[in-house]
Amino acid sequence: xxxxxxxxxxxxxxxxxxxxxxxLTGLNQKxxxxxxxxxxxxxxxxxxxxxxxxxxxxxxGTYSLNASSLDENVVIExxxxxxxxxxxxxxxxxxxxxxxKRNLLLFTQIxxxxxxxxxxxxxxxxxxxxxxxxxxxxxxxxxxxxxALISTRKNKGIDGLKELIRSxxxxxxxxxxxxxxxxxxxxxxxxxxxxxxxxYKLWLVITQDVNFGKxxxxxxxxxxxxxxxxxxxxxxxxxxxxxxxxxxINETLKKGQTIDLKSAKxxxxxxxxxxxxxxWGYLIFGIILLTIFQAxxxxxxxxxxxxDSTFASLSEWTKNTLPEGAFTNLLAEGIIAxxxxxxxxxxxxxxxxxxxxxxxxxxxxxxxxxLMDRIMRRFGLSGKSVVPLISGTACAIPAIMATRNIESWKxxxxxxxxxxxxxxxxxxxxxxxxxxxVIPEGRVLGLSYQALTLMLLYLIGFxxxxxxxxxxxxxxxxxxxxxxIVEMPNYKLPMFKNVALTVLEKTKSFVFxxxxxxxxxxxxxxxxxxxxxxxxxxxxEQIVTEQYASESLDDDELQQKIASHKLEHSFIxxxxxxxxxxxxxxxxxxxxxxxxxxxxxxxxxxxxTLATIYSVGNDKVETxxxxxxxxxxxxxxxxxxxxxSGISLLLFYAFAMQCMSTLAIVKRETNSWxxxxxxLVLMSAFAYIVALVAFQALK
Amino acid sequence: xxxxxxxxxxxxxxxxxxxxxxxxxxxEMGCLPGNSVELVQVAPFADPMYLNINGSHLAIRKExxxxxxxxxxxx
Ligand SMILES: Nc1nc2c(ncn2[C@@H]2O[C@H](COP(=O)(O)OP(=O)(O)OP(=O)(O)O)[C@@H](O)[C@H]2O)c(=O)[nH]1
Ligand SMILES: [Mg+2]
Numbered sequence: 157x158x159x160x161x162x163x164x165x166x167x168x169x170x171x172x173x174x175x176x177x178x179x180l181t182g183l184n185q186k187x188x189x190x191x192x193x194x195x196x197x198x199x200x201x202x203x204x205x206x207x208x209x210x211x212x213x214x215x216x217g218t219y220s221l222n223a224s225s226l227d228e229n230v231v232i233e234x235x236x237x238x239x240x241x242x243x244x245x246x247x248x249x250x251x252x253x254x255x256x257k258r259n260l261l262l263f264t265q266i267x268x269x270x271x272x273x274x275x276x277x278x279x280x281x282x283x284x285x286x287x288x289x290x291x292x293x294x295x296x297x298x299x300x301x302x303x304a305l306i307s308t309r310k311n312k313g314i315d316g317l318k319e320l321i322r323s324x325x326x327x328x329x330x331x332x333x334x335x336x337x338x339x340x341x342x343x344x345x346x347x348x349x350x351x352x353x354x355x356y357k358l359w360l361v362i363t364q365d366v367n368f369g370k371x372x373x374x375x376x377x378x379x380x381x382x383x384x385x386x387x388x389x390x391x392x393x394x395x396x397x398x399x400x401x402x403x404x405i406n407e408t409l410k411k412g413q414t415i416d417l418k419s420a421k422x423x424x425x426x427x428x429x430x431x432x433x434x435x436w437g438y439l440i441f442g443i444i445l446l447t448i449f450q451a452x453x454x455x456x457x458x459x460x461x462x463x464d465s466t467f468a469s470l471s472e473w474t475k476n477t478l479p480e481g482a483f484t485n486l487l488a489e490g491i492i493a494x495x496x497x498x499x500x501x502x503x504x505x506x507x508x509x510x511x512x513x514x515x516x517x518x519x520x521x522x523x524x525x526x527l528m529d530r531i532m533r534r535f536g537l538s539g540k541s542v543v544p545l546i547s548g549t550a551c552a553i554p555a556i557m558a559t560r561n562i563e564s565w566k567x568x569x570x571x572x573x574x575x576x577x578x579x580x581x582x583x584x585x586x587x588x589x590x591x592x593x594v595i596p597e598g599r600v601l602g603l604s605y606q607a608l609t610l611m612l613l614y615l616i617g618f619x620x621x622x623x624x625x626x627x628x629x630x631x632x633x634x635x636x637x638x639x640x641i642v643e644m645p646n647y648k649l650p651m652f653k654n655v656a657l658t659v660l661e662k663t664k665s666f667v668f669x670x671x672x673x674x675x676x677x678x679x680x681x682x683x684x685x686x687x688x689x690x691x692x693x694x695x696x697e698q699i700v701t702e703q704y705a706s707e708s709l710d711d712d713e714l715q716q717k718i719a720s721h722k723l724e725h726s727f728i729x730x731x732x733x734x735x736x737x738x739x740x741x742x743x744x745x746x747x748x749x750x751x752x753x754x755x756x757x758x759x760x761x762x763x764x765t766l767a768t769i770y771s772v773g774n775d776k777v778e779t780x781x782x783x784x785x786x787x788x789x790x791x792x793x794x795x796x797x798x799x800x801s802g803i804s805l806l807l808f809y810a811f812a813m814q815c816m817s818t819l820a821i822v823k824r825e826t827n828s829w830x831x832x833x834x835x836l837v838l839m840s841a842f843a844y845i846v847a848l849v850a851f852q853a854l855k
Numbered sequence: 856x857x858x859x860x861x862x863x864x865x866x867x868x869x870x871x872x873x874x875x876x877x878x879x880x881x882x883e884m885g886c887l888p889g890n891s892v893e894l895v896q897v898a899p900f901a902d903p904m905y906l907n908i909n910g911s912h913l914a915i916r917k918e919x920x921x922x923x924x925x926x927x928x929x930x
Contacts, residue, residue, distance in 0.1 A: 220883045258885055258911055388875055395874045398882050424912065425895060432896045432905060526896075526914045529903045539903065539914075563878075639878045639919060644905060644912040 160211040162242060163202070163321055166231060166266060167250035168259050169217025169561075170645050172278040174198075175308035176250055177214035180318070184661065187654050188516035190543065191217060191643045192561035195227040197234070197242070204322040213242055216560075219258075221265045221360055222394065226568075227560040232364075235269060236357060246324040248317075250276045253283055253290075253305075254646065256413060260299075260405045261398070264333055267300065268356035272327035274302050274320050281307040287416035295412040300332040309651065331356075333404040338396040342385070363390055424646050432523050441527060446603070446611065448511045453607040456503035463503075464779045467496030471771070486682050489771040494678030497764030497780060498670050501585045506663045508581055512550055513658040517650035521546070525642050535622045536629025538562050538640055541571040545621060548578035549614065550662060552818045556825055564638040570628045572825055576818050576835060577621035577811070579614045581666060582759040586809045587613055589763055593785055594802030616810050674764040677754050681728060681768045688726035696722045728769065742808065742844070743801030743851040745789065756814045800854035804847040811843035856927070858920040859901070861894040867925040868892070869908075876922040885909040892925060 165173045169191030178185055181200030186193055198214040215234070216227035223229040234240055235247075247266050251259030256277065266273055275295075283289065296303050302320050306313030320327075336343035336355055346358055385393070430436050471492045478484040515521055521543055529539025540562045548555035555575050562568040579587070587610060595609045692699065700718045709717070723729050732746030739749045751765040763780060770783045787796040797805075813819070819832040826832075861867060869890050872882065886892075890909040897904050902917040 219880055222879050222883070224878060224880045255911065257909070258883075261883055391874050391879070394879055395872075395882055395887075398879070399887055402885075402887060425907075428896055428905065432898070434897075434899050522914075526903060526905055527898060529914070529916070530898050530900060639881075640903065640914075640916045641878070641881055641884065641919075642914050643884075644914060 160201075160209045161204075161321060161324060162213070162245045163210045163248055164213045164215060164234065164242070164244035164246075165248050165250055166215055166235075166262070167217060167276075168219055168252070168255065168262060170643065171217065171250045171252040171255070171259060172308055173217065173250045174214055176248070176276060176278065176306070176317075177212055179308045179311070179314050180210075180212050184657050185214060186658060187651075188513070188521075189519040189645050189648050190516055190521040191645065192227065192543075192558070193516070195557050195560040197230055199242075202318070202321075204318050206322070208322050210321055211242075213244070218262065220262050222364055225561050225563045232360070235266070235271070236360065244271060246272045246274060246321060246327065248274045248276055248321070250278055253277050253279050253288060254286055257402075257405055257409055260408075261401055263299065263301075264331075264335075264401050264404065265356070267333075268331045268335060268354075270329045270331065270354060272324050272329055274304060274317070274324070274327065275299060276317060277303060277305045279307060279309070280305050280312065281310045284419075285421060287419035289414050289416075291412045295408065298332065298408045298412065300328045300330045302327060333401065335359075335397050335400055338400055339393055342393075363394060424644070427647055428523065428644065431520070432526055437523070437527050441524060444515075448508075449611045449614070450603055450607050451511070452504050452507050453604060453610070456507055459503040460500055463500045464496070464781070467492060467499065468779050471496070482686070485686065486679065490678045490682030490768050491675060493767040493771045493780075494674045494681075494764040495671060497767045498585070498667060498674055498760055500763075500780075501581075501588065501760075502663060502667060504584060504588065505581045505666055506659055508584070509550055509659045509662045510655065512547060513655045514650050515546070517648065517654055519645045519647045522642055522644050526644070529640060529642075532622075535626040536567065536570050537574075537622070537625050538564065538567040538571070538638070540640070540642065541567065541625075544571055544575050545578050545618065548575045548580060550581055551666075552576045552578070552580050552815065553821050556818070556821050559825070563640070565636040566629075566632060566634040567636075567638060569634070569826065569831075570625050570632070572822060573628060573831060573835060574621040574625045576813055576815070576822075576839065577617050577624065579617040579810070580759075580815075582670070582815065583809050585760050586755075586762045587806060589781060589784065590797065590802050590805055592781060593797040594799050613806060613810055616807075620811060670758060670760045673758050674761055677757065677761055678764055678768045681750070681754070681765060684728040684731070685723060685726050685769055688722065688729065690725070692725035693722055696725070723769070741851070742847045743798075743804045743855065745787075745796055747787075748796075748805070752808070755809075757816055759809060759814050762809075800851050803854060804851035807850050808843045808847035811839055811846055813839035813843075856925060858892065858894075858904070858906075858923040858925050859917050861892075861904075861925065861927070863894055863897055865927055866891060866893045867927045869923060869925050871924040873922040877919065881915065881919065884913060885911045886923065891928070 165177055167173050170189065174185050174187045174194050177183070177198065177200060178187065180202040183200045185198050194214060194216045196216070200212050202210045202212050204210055215231050218228040218231045221232055221235070223232050234242060237243060249263045249266055251263065263273070263275060277290070290305070292303050292305060304313055304317040304320055306317055308314070343355060347355055350358055431440060471488045474488040474492060475484060478487070524542050524546070525539040528542045532539055532541055541559070544555040544558045547558055552575050555578070556572050559568050559571045562571060591606050591609050595606050598605050600608070696718050700721050701714065704714065704717060728750060729746070732750045735749045735753065736746040739752065744752070747766065747769050750769065751762045754765045755762045766784065767780045784797055785795065788794065789796045813836045819836060822832040822835060823829055869886065869888050869892055871888055872886060874882070877886065885908050892909070893907040895905045895907050895912070903914045904917060904920055905914045
């Protein structure tokens with residue numbers, strides 16, 4: 157037995173497929189209490205008893221084998237293509253004990269495909285709470301399957317499931333009901349025309365656009381009989397089929413399941429009377445958002461100060477201990493300073509991820525979808541677009557992937573196009589540092605001005621997203637069916653392990669993802685800033701000493717002047733001065749210009765870039781914020797980061813499309829370079845104009 | 856009457872669904888003749904509507920709800 161067993165996890169959304177996947181494989185894929193968390197195929201290996209290995213595939217949730225959105229399609233394409241390398245030897249249908257009736261619909265369809273099938277009934281820990289009891293033996297018999305009653309939360313029944321997978325060859329492949337009785341003559345003809353094909357498979361291919369391996373749809377068109385049914389007839393038949401299946405399921409559950417309604421509790425309805433209320437619902441949503449912003453500020457200032465000063469002393473220590481030379485300078489001024497510019501934001505980013513993941517795990521996200529649908533629809537979006545827009549505050553990349561469960565292509569495309577406007581965590585470093593420089597401290601109604609400014613920036617990002625969606629909705633001439641169904645899952649106490657893992661994973665990938673880019677960029681920048689061509693750079697000392705000969709400067713001041721003269725004439729200085737005319741009207745100097753250009757790779761590079769440029773040739777080691785506060789505008793003599801230029805910078809970062817990875821994902825999800833290029837050009841042009849107007853108005 | 860006429864907290868039985876206007880997905884989630892339905896909550900302007908159909912808790916838009924015929928069972 158060297159071959160691995162291919163196992164596919166299939167089931168309705170939010171039934172715990174990914175939780176089962178994690179329990180079997182020991183991996184940590186993202187779990188959340190919102191239908192549509194998994195949107196792609198994920199794979200892992202599970203060790204079964206007696207040295208057998210299983211190749212486990214986690215799939216997006218689907219309500220049936222009739223796909224209505226992109227994520228659901230993944231499942232159907234896999235199940236219909238016997239030639240696919242991942243085609244399952246055994247299908248594990250994961251169901252939620254509280255929604256067994258609905259979950260079994262998909263199960264009966266999969267049985268019709270004659271694949272060996274195991275039925276997992278998950279969340280058994282909720283049975284007592286809901287007053288549910290099951291007759292497993294009876295159900296196994298009626299459904300022609302083996303059942304594993306498990307709870308991934310309490311870690312119960314997993315070993316039993318593993319054993320069932322290992323002995324999958326003993327499973328029955330007989331369908332548990334006969335759906336073809338809905339139109340006997342039609343199905344008889346079909347069977348005669350394609351004696352070698354599975355009847356239900358044919359039916360699926362006829363009723364929808366799925367890729368069917370070698371037998372493509374054209375061969376069906378040749379069959380006269382296939383043409384006799386109109387679209388509406390087919391749909392009516394599908395409805396009949398659904399009713400038929402439910403009849404069978406109801407019959408089965410009547411004997412196999414008892415629900416004691418007296419002992420059942422329903423917290424969901426009680427909570428939802430308040431949380432989705434016309435007035436209270438919105439009020440509570442607003443308060444939750446406010447609390448998050450205030451918390452991001454209040455809880456993270458202490459660890460941030462600590463990190464800031466640690467990096468400053470690390471840099472100093474490096475300079476003092478290592479032998480003097482180019483390498484020490486590169487390390488102390490380039491790398492440590494650059495990394496400090498990113499590590500400092502770990503506390504805030506971690507808090508942000510913490511809140512998002514609690515919102516997702518509790519089940520509250522669906523309520524927000526409900527509350528916002530009507531409003532979002534005015535702008536050509538769907539209530540479901542709110543989820544990408546909220547999770548976009550962490551990062552646009554998973555957010556854009558999360559649009560895959562939006563049914564209408566137009567609503568989905570618009571959501572993809574506008575999601576990069578939401579304030580992602582990469583903008584946070586830029587915002588925080590500029591806000592701390594240009595917005596005064598102080599409080600109104602217990603909320604600090606700085607926290608309010610941050611909240612305002614998030615609202616601006618959200619407003620830009622919604623506003624551009626409105627315009628796109630008017631311009632884009634795409635006709636696509638729109639419909640909207642969203643499930644309201646039960647509220648769940650967020651599981652500490654799931655939340656902690658999400659926070660840890662996300663923070664890690666933020667630091668390492670950004671860290672790599674920053675490392676590379678700060679090394680390059682450091683070289684460009686430390687070397688330069690020509691007289692002006694190489695004889696800086698002599699030139700400056702002569703220039704200030706008449707003034708009696710002390711040694712410190714003179715060194716300072718020399719260093720800044722060198723920087724101005726280094727490679728980076730020359731490049732910076734070349735672009736300065738373009739950005740001066742926005743209130744920036746050439747150093748900021750370089751930082752903006754380098755942030756087109758990724759926004760969070762901004763602070764690191766400034767940190768590197770400022771620390772080159774600077775003997776005194778300081779924290780980044782202090783260093784930025786001291787920077788003066790050479791022309792006016794006022795601080796460089798003042799209210800006008802600060803606001804202008806904030807607005808520039810709010811609107812500009814500065815993230816290579818997002819562009820790449822948009823290309824992948826829309827399948828063309830056209831959309832990401834529009835985003836890049838239009839968003840950045842808009843950012844420039846707004847920043848320009850803001851600075852000119854405020855200065 | 857249709858599902859869109861239901862008041863908050865009211866219950867009913869689905870009598871007919873117009874299969875051309877209703878996405879198959881909704882039928883598959885239990886929105887079929889004979890099943891019970893309760894209006895749990897409505898958003899402003901009664902749209903979307905938060906329903907409990909046969910034990911499934913879900914929200915749909917008003918434009919879909921008008922194609923589902925019902926009979927009320929209480930009040
Ligand atoms: N009470 C209880 N909750 C569970 C159990 N297993 C999973 N959950 C919760 O159910 C929710 C959904 O879990 P997921 O594993 O993300 O479900 P999924 O089927 O992968 O969902 P999609 O990918 O969205 O289709 C999460 O909030 C889990 O914490 C269980 O055994 N008991
Ligand atoms: Mg999942």
